[in-house]
Structure formats: C-alpha cells, structure tokens
Amino acid sequence: MNNQDTYTETEGGGQSEELAVTPEEQSEEFLSPQEEQGELLAAADKEQGGPNDYLRLSRLGKMGYKLKRFFLGIPHWFAQLGRDIWRGLRSFGLRIAACFRDIFMTFKTGSWKTRVSYLVMGFHNLFAKQWLRGLLFLLFEGVFIVYMALWGGAWLSKFGTLGTVATHTEEVLLPELGEYVERQIIGDNSFKILLYGLITIFFIAAFLYTWYLNVKQSRLLDEIERSGRKVQGSKDDLRAVVDKQFHKTLLALPVFGIVMFTILPIVFMILVAFTNYDSMHDGYVNLFTWVGLDNFNSLFAFGSEVSVAFGEILAWTLIWAFFATFSNYFLGMFVAMMINKKGIRVKKVWRTILVMTIAIPQFISLLYVSNLFAHNGIINGLLMKLGWIKSPIPFWENGTLARIMVLVINIWVGIPYLMLITTGILMNIPQDLYESAKIDGANAFQQFCKITLPYMLFVTGPYLLTSFVSNINNFNVIYLLTQGGPINPAWGDFSGAKAGETSILITWLFDITNSAADYKLASVIGIMIFVVVSVLSLVVFYIMPSNKREDDYS
Amino acid sequence: MSEQENIVEFEEISIEAPERAFDIEAPSAPVSDTPLAEARERTQASVKKTHMSQKTKNAITNTIIHIVLVVMCFVWILPFIGIVLESFRCESTGLAGYIFPQKWGFTNYVRLFKETDFPHWFLNTLIMGVIVAIVQTVFVLMVAYALSRHRFKGRKFLMNLMLVFGMFPGFLTLILLYTWMHDWNMTDLNALWGLILIYTASSGMGYYIAKGFFDTISHSLDEAARVDGATRLQIFYKIIMPLSKPIIIYTILMGFMGPWGDFVMATFMAHNAHAGYNVAAGLQWLLTDSMKNEYYTTFCAGGVVVALPITILFLLLQKYYVAGVTGGAVKG
Numbered sequence: 001m002n003n004q005d006t007y008t009e010t011e012g013g014g015q016s017e018e019l020a021v022t023p024e025e026q027s028e029e030f031l032s033p034q035e036e037q038g039e040l041l042a043a044a045d046k047e048q049g050g051p052n053d054y055l056r057l058s059r060l061g062k063m064g065y066k067l068k069r070f071f072l073g074i075p076h077w078f079a080q081l082g083r084d085i086w087r088g089l090r091s092f093g094l095r096i097a098a099c100f101r102d103i104f105m106t107f108k109t110g111s112w113k114t115r116v117s118y119l120v121m122g123f124h125n126l127f128a129k130q131w132l133r134g135l136l137f138l139l140f141e142g143v144f145i146v147y148m149a150l151w152g153g154a155w156l157s158k159f160g161t162l163g164t165v166a167t168h169t170e171e172v173l174l175p176e177l178g179e180y181v182e183r184q185i186i187g188d189n190s191f192k193i194l195l196y197g198l199i200t201i202f203f204i205a206a207f208l209y210t211w212y213l214n215v216k217q218s219r220l221l222d223e224i225e226r227s228g229r230k231v232q233g234s235k236d237d238l239r240a241v242v243d244k245q246f247h248k249t250l251l252a253l254p255v256f257g258i259v260m261f262t263i264l265p266i267v268f269m270i271l272v273a274f275t276n277y278d279s280m281h282d283g284y285v286n287l288f289t290w291v292g293l294d295n296f297n298s299l300f301a302f303g304s305e306v307s308v309a310f311g312e313i314l315a316w317t318l319i320w321a322f323f324a325t326f327s328n329y330f331l332g333m334f335v336a337m338m339i340n341k342k343g344i345r346v347k348k349v350w351r352t353i354l355v356m357t358i359a360i361p362q363f364i365s366l367l368y369v370s371n372l373f374a375h376n377g378i379i380n381g382l383l384m385k386l387g388w389i390k391s392p393i394p395f396w397e398n399g400t401l402a403r404i405m406v407l408v409i410n411i412w413v414g415i416p417y418l419m420l421i422t423t424g425i426l427m428n429i430p431q432d433l434y435e436s437a438k439i440d441g442a443n444a445f446q447q448f449c450k451i452t453l454p455y456m457l458f459v460t461g462p463y464l465l466t467s468f469v470s471n472i473n474n475f476n477v478i479y480l481l482t483q484g485g486p487i488n489p490a491w492g493d494f495s496g497a498k499a500g501e502t503s504i505l506i507t508w509l510f511d512i513t514n515s516a517a518d519y520k521l522a523s524v525i526g527i528m529i530f531v532v533v534s535v536l537s538l539v540v541f542y543i544m545p546s547n548k549r550e551d552d553y554s
Numbered sequence: 555m556s557e558q559e560n561i562v563e564f565e566e567i568s569i570e571a572p573e574r575a576f577d578i579e580a581p582s583a584p585v586s587d588t589p590l591a592e593a594r595e596r597t598q599a600s601v602k603k604t605h606m607s608q609k610t611k612n613a614i615t616n617t618i619i620h621i622v623l624v625v626m627c628f629v630w631i632l633p634f635i636g637i638v639l640e641s642f643r644c645e646s647t648g649l650a651g652y653i654f655p656q657k658w659g660f661t662n663y664v665r666l667f668k669e670t671d672f673p674h675w676f677l678n679t680l681i682m683g684v685i686v687a688i689v690q691t692v693f694v695l696m697v698a699y700a701l702s703r704h705r706f707k708g709r710k711f712l713m714n715l716m717l718v719f720g721m722f723p724g725f726l727t728l729i730l731l732y733t734w735m736h737d738w739n740m741t742d743l744n745a746l747w748g749l750i751l752i753y754t755a756s757s758g759m760g761y762y763i764a765k766g767f768f769d770t771i772s773h774s775l776d777e778a779a780r781v782d783g784a785t786r787l788q789i790f791y792k793i794i795m796p797l798s799k800p801i802i803i804y805t806i807l808m809g810f811m812g813p814w815g816d817f818v819m820a821t822f823m824a825h826n827a828h829a830g831y832n833v834a835a836g837l838q839w840l841l842t843d844s845m846k847n848e849y850y851t852t853f854c855a856g857g858v859v860v861a862l863p864i865t866i867l868f869l870l871l872q873k874y875y876v877a878g879v880t881g882g883a884v885k886g
Contacts, residue, residue, distance in 0.1 A: 191733060242787035247704035249787075250696040254758030255712070257693070261755035262719050265727035338623065343616045352869070353627045355876075359868030360634065361815040363834045364857040367841055368633050371850070374649060378636065381651020412630070417879070424880045473723055475818065480838075510725050510818065519729055526726035533721045 081538060099212065106219045114218040121211060124218040128225070132234035137214050144207045152200040159197035162275065163188025163287045190283030194275070198268055202259070273523035279516065295524045306521070309491035309499040309508075314532070316403070317504040320478075321471040324410045325464065331411055332418020333456060336426055337448075339419070351423075354416035362413070366480035369409055370396070397486050399501035406502050410477050421463070422456065429455050465540045469533050473506045484511060505529050634861075641854035648847040662855035670849070672856055674829045675836035678746045679813050682832060685750050687809035690757040694805050695798075698764035699790055703776065716759050728822050735823060745823040745830035752819060753812060760808075763878055767801040768794065804878030807871050814864055833860050 057065060107115060117124040122137025158164075165187035171180040224231055241249050273295055281288035301307055339350050357365065373379050373395040380392040396402050433451050442450065457464075478484065484503035491499040499508055505525060512522040636653055641662050643655035666672045701709060731752055735741045740748030771794060779789045795802070813820075817834035824830035828839065837856045840849040868875065 195730070195734075239785070243785040246786035246790070247700040247706050250700040250790075251712075254693045254697045257755035258716065258719075258758055261731070261752060262727075262759065263715070265730045266719055266722045268730050269722075269726045335626070338619050341616070341619060343612065344619060344623070350623050350627060352872075354630060355872060356865060356869065357630050357634070358875075359865040360861045361811075361834065361864065363815060363817050363838055364637070364861055365633055367838065368637050368854070368857065371649060371841070372633060372636065376649050376651055378651060378653050382653075384651070416630070420876055421880055424876075469721075475725075476815075506723055506725065509723060513725060513728055514822070522729075523726065526723050530722045534718070537721070 077539065103212070103215055106215055110219060111222050111225075114215075114222055117214060117218040121214045124221050128221050128231045130221075130231060130234065130237070132237050133217065137210070137217075140207070140210055144203070147203065148200075151196070152203065155193060155196040155200050158188060158193045159200075160290075162190040162289045163193050163283075166287045167285055188287060190275075190277070190281075190287045190289070192283075194271060194283075195268060198264065198271065202264065269519075269523045269526060272519055273527055275520060277520050278518045295520050299521075299524055299528075305491065309488075310525070310528075312488075312491060313499055313503050313505055313508055314528075316502070317472055317532075320403075320407070320504055321468050321474075323407050324414070324471045324474065324477075325468045327407065327411050328414030328418050329460075329464065329467070332415045333422045333426070333452075335415055336419045336422040337452070340423065340426055351419070354419055358416050358420075362476045363480055366409070366413070366477065369412075370481045373405065396482055399486055399488065402482055402486055402502050406478060406481050409481060410474075413477060421460070425456060425459050426452070428459075465537065469536065472504070472529070472533060472536075474504070475506045475510065478502055478504055479507045479510065484508065505532075637854045637857050637861075640851055641858050643851050643854075647852070648850050662851045663859070666852050666855045666859065670840065670852065670856075671829045671831070671836060672833075672859075675831050675833045676859070678830070679832040679834075682746060682750055682753070682813035683810040686753045686757075686813055687806045689750075689754040690760075690809035690812075691802060691805045693754065693758045694761050694764050695795075695802065697758040698761040698768055699794060701761060702765045702768035703773075703794075704786075716761075720759055725818065728819070732822055732825075741823050741830075742825050742827035743830045745820065745825075745827070746832075748823050749813070749819060749832070752823075753816075757809070763881060764798075764801050764805060766881055767798060771797055800874050800877045801881075803871060803874040807868070807875060808878075811864065811868070814860065 107118060113124045113127050120138070121141040122134035125131075125134030125137060127134075165185070167185065167187040167189075169182050169184050172183045173179070174181050221231065274290055274292060275288050276291045276294070277283060277288040280286060298304060299306055299310055335354075338344070339347050344350075371377050375392050375394070375397070379395075380389075383389045384392065394401065395405050429452065434447055437447050437451060482500065482502045484498075484500035484507045486502075487498040487500045498511070503511075506529065509522050509525045509529070512518050512525065639653055639655060640650075642658045642660070643650065644657040644659040644661045645655065647662075701713060731748075732741060735745075735748035735751070738748075740751065775793055775797075776789050779793055784792065813832055815834055816832070817838045820832040820835035821838070824835060828836065831839065833856070837853050837860070839845065840853045840856070
C-alpha cells in the first residue's frame with residue numbers, strides 16, 4: 001500500500017494537474033516548474049538506485065527517502081520563487097517600456113486629431129461623434145486639473161516634509177490695543193498631509209492611466225477611419241455596459257470600495273512605519289516626519305525590550321497557530337468520524353448541539369468561559385466546594401497555564417466547525433477502499449492512517465493553510481479570553497501596551513494602537529505580520545500543486 | 555424545518571465495512587475425515603468466532619462512543635446553560651462561585667433595558683446587520699460573478715491584489731479609518747453609519763466562496779442564453795441568480811451575523827460614546843474591570859437576549875451555512 005501510494009501520488013498529481021490546465025494557462029511558464037522538479041526528483045531516484053529499489057527499502061529507509069526528497073525540494077522552491085519574482089519584475093518593466101513606445105509611436109504616426117487628444121483628452125472621440133466617451137474623458141481631465149490646482153498641488157508639495165509649521169500659540173502685537181495678545185496659529189497637520197498627499201498620488205496614477213487609455217482610443221479611431229469602418233456610437237457604448245463590458249460595471253463599485261477602504265489605508269499605514277508618528281508626535285502640535293528605517297532598526301536591535309518582546313511573541317504566535325490548527329483539525333475529524341460511525345444513534349442531535357455553538361457570537365461564549373475560569377469563577381468555586389483544591393487555580397494568572405487554557409478552549413471553539421467541514425468529505429471517501437482494507441486485515445487505526453488521512457489531507461490541504469493563517473490572526477479567542485495577559489514585565493511597557501504571555505502579534509498590535517497610540521510601532525508589527533503570513537503562504541503555494549488549479553471547473 | 559432534515563443525511567452510509575465480507579458461505583461439503591475437509595471445518599469455525607467477537611467489540615465501541623458524545627455535548631453546552639442560569643440570579647450582580655441562583659427573577663433583564671443603553675445597542679446592531687447583509691451580498695455576488703464568468707485583462711492582477719492586501723491585518727487601518735470617519739461625522743454617537751461604510755466598502759474581497767460556487771455552474775447555460783440573444787446582465791439575473799439560492803442565503807446570513815460579533819471596530823469607532831456601541835462592544839464594556847462587579851449578571855442577560863434570535867436564525871438556515879462552509883473549505 002505504502003509504496004504504491006507514493007508513486008500514484010506523484011504520477012496522479014501530475015496527471016490531474018495537466019487535466020485541469022486550461023488553454024489560457026497552458027504556457028511554458030506554467031509547466032516548467034513541474035518538469036524541473038521532475039528532473040530533480042529523477043536525479044534523487046537515481047541516487048537511490050531507481051524507483052524499483054524503493055520498493056525494497058525498509059520502512060525507515062522509505063521514510064528517509066521521502067524526507068530527502070522533501071528537503072531536496074526546498075532550494076528548488078526558493079529558486080523558483082526568485083525566478084518568478086524576477087520574471088514578474090521583468091515583464092512589468094517590459095510592459096512599461098512598451099507603453100512609452102506605444103505613446104511615442106502613436107504621436108509620431110497618428111493624425112492631427114490624435115495629437116490634439118494628447119492635450120485635450122477625448123478630442124478625437126468628440127470629433128468622431130463618440131459623445132459619451134469624449135465628454136467623460138474631457139470631464140475627467142477638467143476635474144483633475146481643478147483638483148490639482150486647488151488642493152492636490154499643495155498637499156503634494158508638503159508630502160516630502162509632512163509639514164513644517166506646527167500649531168502653536170504666538171504673541172501677536174495688536175495695533176489697536178498696543179499690546180501683545182496670545183493667539184493660536186493653526187499650522188500643518190502631518191496626518192492630513194500624509195493622507196491627502198497619498199490620495200493625490202492615487203489620483204494622479206488614475207489620471208495617467210486614463211490619459212493612456214485616451215491615447216489608445218485615439219489610435220484605434222485612427223485605424224478605424226483609415227479602414228473606413230463605422231465608429232461605435234454612444235448607444236453601443238451603453239449597451240456594452242450591460243453586455244460586453246459587463247464585468248467592468250460589476251466590478252466598478254466594489255473595487256472602488258476596496259481601493260478606498262482597504263488598499264489606501266494599508267498603503268497609508270505602510271508609510272506610517274517610516275515616520276515617527278506616535279503619542280508624542282500627534283502630527284498636530286508636534287509634527288511627525290519621515291525617519292527612514294529607524295523603526296525597523298529598533299525592532300531588530302538585538303537585546304532591546306521591543307525586540308525581545310517581539311521575538312517571544314512571534315514565537316508564541318507560531319506555536320499557537322500550529323497547535324491550534326492541528327489540534328482542531330485532528331480532533332474535529334475524530335469527532336466527525338465518531339458521529340458518522342455505523343450504529344451511532346441520533347446523529348442529528350449530536351450534530352445540531354455542536355453546530356448550535358457556532359451560532360452564538362464568540363464574544364458572548366468566550367467572555368463567559370473566561371469568567372468561568374476566573375479567580376472567583378464557577379470552576380474554582382466548585383472545585384473548592386468539593387474540597388479538591390485549597391486555593392483557586394490561577395488559570396489566567398500563570399503564564400504556562402494560561403497558554404494551555406487558550407489552546408484547550410480554542411479546541412472547544414473549533415471542533416464543531418471542523419466537524420461540519422470534515423463530515424461531508426469523510427462521506428465522500430469511496431467505501432470499497434475500507435472494505436478491501438478490512439479484507440486485507442487492516443485494523444481501524446491502519447485504515448485511518450492509510451486511507452482516511454491521506455485523502456483528507458489531499459482534499460483539505462488548502463483549507464489547512466487558510467486555517468493556519470487565520471489562527472495567526474485569531475484575535476477573538478486570545479483577546480476575549482486573556483486580553484493577552486498575564487503580563488510579562490520583562491518584555492517592557494510600551495507606553496501602556498503591555499505584552500503578555502498569551503499575546504499574539506495581532507492582539508499586541510491592537511493594544512499598541514488602542515492603549516499606547518504608538519502608531520509607528522503598530523505599523524511595523526502589521527508589516528511583520530504580513531511578511532510572516534505571505535512567506536508561509538508562498539512556501540505552501542510552492543509545495544502544493546493543487547493550489548495552482550484555479551480554473552478547476554471552468 | 556423539513557429542509558433541515560436534508561442537511562446531513564449521513565445515517566445511511568457508514569465507515570464500517572459491511573460484515574458480509576465474513577459471511578461468505580463455504581460450499582457445504584460432506585464431513586469426511588480427509589485433512590482438507592477438516593481444515594475447512596476449522597476455518598468455518600474460526601470465521602464464526604471472529605464474527606461473534608467483532609460484533610461484541612462493535613457494541614462495546616459504540617457504547618463508549620455514545621458515552622463520549624454525551625459527555626462532549628454536555629461540555630459544549632454547559633457554558634450556555636451557565637449563562638442562562640446566571641442571568642436569572644437576583645441575589646448578587648458580580649461573579650459568584652456557584653451556578654444555580656439562590657434567588658430567581660428577571661431583575662437582570664429589567665436592568666439591562668432600563669439601566670444600560672442596551673436598546674440602543676440592539677437597534678444599532680439590527681440596522682447594521684440588515685444594511686450590511688444587503689450591500690455585502692450585492693457586492694460579493696457582483697465581484698464573484700465577474701471573476702468567475704468573465705475573462706478580461708487584469709483579472710489575475712486584481713485577484714492577486716486582493717489576495718496580497720487581504721494578508722495585512724485589518725486592525726492596522728483602525729486609526730486612519732477613525733480619523734477619516736471623524737471628519738465626516740460618522741463616529742461616536744453616529745458610529746453606526748461609519749461602521750456600515752467600513753463593513754460594506756471592501757466586502758467585495760470576500761468573494762472566494764461565491765466564486766467557487768459560480769465556477770461549478772455549467773457554462774453551457776450561459777452559452778445557450780447568449781445564442782438566444784441575452785445580454786450578460788440578463789444572464790446574470792435571469793439564469794445564474796436563481797440557481798445560486800444557497801450561496802445567496804449563505805452570504806446574507808454571514809453579512810447579517812457579522813456586526814453582531816464585531817467589537818473591535820465598534821469600540822474604536824464609538825470611542826467613548828457608549829450609546830453608539832453595537833451589542834458586542836456594549837456587552838464587552840459591561841465586563842471591563844470597573845463595571846464587572848455591578849453588571850456581570852446583566853451581561854449574562856444581554857448574552858441571552860442576543861444569542862437567542864441569532865441562534866434560532868442560524869439553526870433555521872443551517873443547511874446553507876454548511877453548504878457554504880464546506881464548499882469554501884474544499885475549494886480553499
């Protein structure tokens with residue numbers, strides 16, 4: 001069984017890969033990593049003496065062989081990653097260059113109408129009686145010029161310094177009174193300069209793109225005029241909005257929302273990581289300014305309080321995510337199998353009771369559970385009444401105990417969810433596999449290891465990754481149970497945001513934002529969370545071929 | 555309720571292999587003293603023996619599993635029983651070391667509605683839930699449909715963009731969003747509107763599950779409709795939408811339940827104006843250190859009032875939730 005497994009896995013994986021590839025993706029770039037990996041593995045095979053020898057290896061030898069293949073793959077992933085990044089950058093650069101060439105050539109070869117369009121957007125469209133497009137282009141240009149003249153230019157000019165004059169009081173000589181009077185002078189606001197400067201940059205980018213579109217449209221009109229075809233009118237344009245270009249209609253508003261409320265704020269906060277914005281520099285009375293990489297340096301400065309706390313919290317975050325993900329996964333699957341088993345009565349009752357606990361908002365259940373285990377909570381009260389303990393167990397006061405508690409309670413939270421997910425998949429495993437395994441004399445444990453687990457891991461592999469990532473950012477469970485405590489004094493006190501034993505990066509980030517108002521540090525930590533999450537995702541992406549099959553059904 | 559019965563019709567199938575594997579009847583041979591026949595007889599006997607022991611073993615395992623399940627369900631449900639019991643406690647308002655109240659009554663519920671801003675919180679959350687459910691569903695369906703059915707330039711780029719920005723922790727943007735909303739007078743007592751804007755504006759990013767669903771709807775339907783001269787808009791609302799009832803209900807359910815559970819954004823946006831909270835922020839506030847001794851049982855009462863309608867709604871629509879979650883997990 002085992003030996004066959006390995007080979008069907010590699011071969012079967014490759015096969016399904018090719019089956020799933022759509023013509024769109026069937027480019028050389030897509031297939032090459034598989035081929036290269038294949039070569040590498042073939043080399044490894046040769047070292048072992050070919051695949052036939054594998055069957056003769058002992059159990060330990062087989063494991064060693066698998067491990068070796070796994071580790072041999074690692075440099076390959078990184079090489080692949082590097083190549084992909086390089087390829088992406090190069091194609092981006094080439095595209096930009098092509099853009100410029102395009103613009104230049106169009107100007108050189110285009111008609112006079114096209115050349116006017118370079119200055120007056122939409123001129124050619126209006127000339128060709130494409131009223132709708134032409135007016136929209138012209139309107140956009142007008143709005144842009146007015147905005148830049150009135151506000152955009154001012155914001156942008158201060159963007160480099162983030163303001164020079166703070167709001168302050170000054171003694172001003174009032175001539176009519178003949179004496180000095182204190183008066184508040186409203187100065188710059190670094191926060192606003194950063195924000196509106198950024199918005200202006202986004203706007204300029206949008207303008208440049210629209211301008212490029214305008215140039216392309218003009219050239220298209222040139223071509224149409226030359227060939228003598230009919231120009232598409234406004235009526236056709238309107239029809240395209242619900243038909244040919246329907247995707248643009250659909251995406252316009254949601255994407256605008258995403259740009260304004262996700263991308264812009266995140267880019268803003270990335271920029272904040274390079275400033276000294278915190279409670280001491282509020283950007284109003286005390287302006288903040290660019291500081292380069294200072295914040296990153298202080299986070300990585302060896303031995304400083306912040307760096308120690310960061311290291312410890314990062315380590316615990318990863319441990320937490322690992323145990324939280326896998327304990328839930330296996331126990332949830334186990335519960336699902338128990339309920340699925342033949343001969344278990346009232347299956348629906350068990351399922352409904354477990355599912356019900358998903359419905360109840362976490363802030364209610366977790367806050368209650370947190371108090372259940374509190375110093376004077378019900379559990380301690382009950383145990384003391386029974387006489388099992390003399391003094392209350394410090395569930396939340398002892399660091400190690402608190403860590404175990406959050407993991408255990410997270411199992412309580414996660415099992416119903418995993419039970420739901422796995423039940424359906426477990427049902428899909430072909431039953432004849434189990435039958436034949438049973439005839440071969442496999443016991444329940446062997447059946448689980450050789451049939452259930454490989455199948456489940458194959459199907460739910462991507463889910464495991466997302467679940468790991470969401471556990472790294474599992475704010476609710478940690479914050480509602482312990483608020484990150486018990487506080488570890490050795491990790492320092494960042495103007496009010498204390499790092500605790502159960503703090504994970506995301507709860508720490510929240511405390512730093514909320515109680516310490518140390519926005520620069522929060523931004524740096526946010527970026528670090530992004531780095532951790534994206535590196536993990538990339539690694540898994542390069543290990544798991546199944547992740548690449550996006551167009552599975554289409 | 556009848557629909558609910560369809561959710562999980564797993565009863566019929568089981569992981570256990572049918573026992574008939576062991577019931578293969580050996581061809582009846584006259585008993586003779588040839589060694590072959592003797593051996594056959596012995597095998598038959600041993601098969602029967604294993605069969606018997608297998609059955610008893612099964613019974614024992616099943617009993618154990620039943621016991622485990624009962625204990626498990628008890629553990630899972632205990633906190634909720636605890637909340638209900640403590641919400642009826644009248645003799646004290648703080649934490650108590652016992653679960654059964656000594657004096658029963660509705661004092662806590664009365665206090666919840668009279669002494670705290672709970673009616674405001676509840677109304678805020680209800681309004682948010684309804685609006686967010688509608689807008690979010692529309693956005694998600696639009697994005698998911700466009701990405702699933704249309705192949706256009708920049709599609710991959712857009713998907714990667716959403717993936718990458720989805721990896722940043724959302725809390726990062728708290729301070730900017732607060733300042734921004736503050737400028738538009740949508741914080742503090744008006745936090746409701748600011749929160750609605752924040753929840754809905756980028757809700758298109760949660761398109762994955764709906765896209766996975768659309769991907770499974772056959773393209774031949776679209777093609778047939780196009781041959782008949784339907785525009786893409788018509789295909790969207792006349793063909794795809796009616797087929798997507800489960801995923802639409804799932805998205806609505808998720809959109810509606812979101813605001814009930816979010817306390818971070820709500821606390822931050824309402825700042826110190828307690829009447830602007832939603833239920834989560836408000837009830838959590840009742841458990842802060844300075845309030846806990848006086849309002850702990852009130853929190854329990856609030857928890858019951860919030861959890862009851864949500865749980866009932868959830869159980870009614872359970873089928874759709876299961877479909878959405880399972881589909882999402884398998885698609886990844």
